[in-house]
Amino acid sequence: MRKLIAGNWKMNGLKADGVALAKELVRRAAAGSPAPDLLLCPPATLLTLVADVVAGSNIRLGGQDCHTRQRGAHTGDISAAMLRDAGCSHVILGHSERRTDHHESDALIRAKVKAAREAGLVAILCVGETAQERDAGRCLDIVSRQIAGSLPEGLSAAELVIAYEPIWAIGTGRTPTPAEIAAVHAHLRVALEGRVAGAASVRLLYGGSVKPNNAWELLRIANVDGALVGGASLDAADFWAIAEAAA
Ligand code: 13P
Helix, strand or coil, rough: CCCCEEECCCCCCCCHHHHHHHHHHHHHHCCCCCCCEEEEEECCCHHHHHHHHHHCCCEEEEEECCEEEECCCCCCCCCCHHHHHHCEEEECCCCHHHHCCCCHHHHHHHHHHHHHCCCCEEEEEEEEEHHHHCCCHEECCCCCCCCHHHHCCEEHHHHHEECCCHHHHHHCCCCCHHHHHHHHHHHHHHHHHCCEEHEEEEEEEECHHHHCCHHHHCCCEEEEEEEEEEEHCCCHHHHHHHHHHHC
């Protein structure tokens, strides 16, 4: 499967740095070394600016969240239709930071995945356990429940990406062992069967402290079809090194 390397900029970037970062990535992509599929997920304020920079390149654009409705009286929210209109092909949903900061439930995330699909966006659904849940041996159970609770019926593989992001690995410099990641990804693959048409070709990303120095090893694990990169996606050289490790 062709790998996908996605950069989640989170709440980082003002106009000048976001545009400079995107321009540098477009320059590197145009220089032609074999790259995987690349996706940038800047904050909403930068979407249209970054869309202009990446237009005509093979770099695609994603949002970091959307509302369950496409329009209406929802102050401060952004709809999937708006993301699409701004040039997005993807949207990250159910990130652990949204589950925590905004108390998002599986049921809410499921409605958001439906909204993304309605608007023609690929949903990148994030799942992952806390450190306590892993220590208690509940990791597989937690991700199964997140998948069961947040995936609507009737999705096909082209409409969905799953990102396994252990919460304790995000921004900490710690990662699970390759064997631990392989076990979760194999479990996710099975969990998708019967829920998603073409489950074998849903891309399963790993996220959590992916850096240039561990990307090669992480991206070679069975059923790891790419990476969702946080901190290292804010530096063009680091993000590009990760992309090259995937190629
Ligand atoms: P870091 O790469 O900074 O650990 O963040 C991972 C993440 O949350 C991507 O969505």
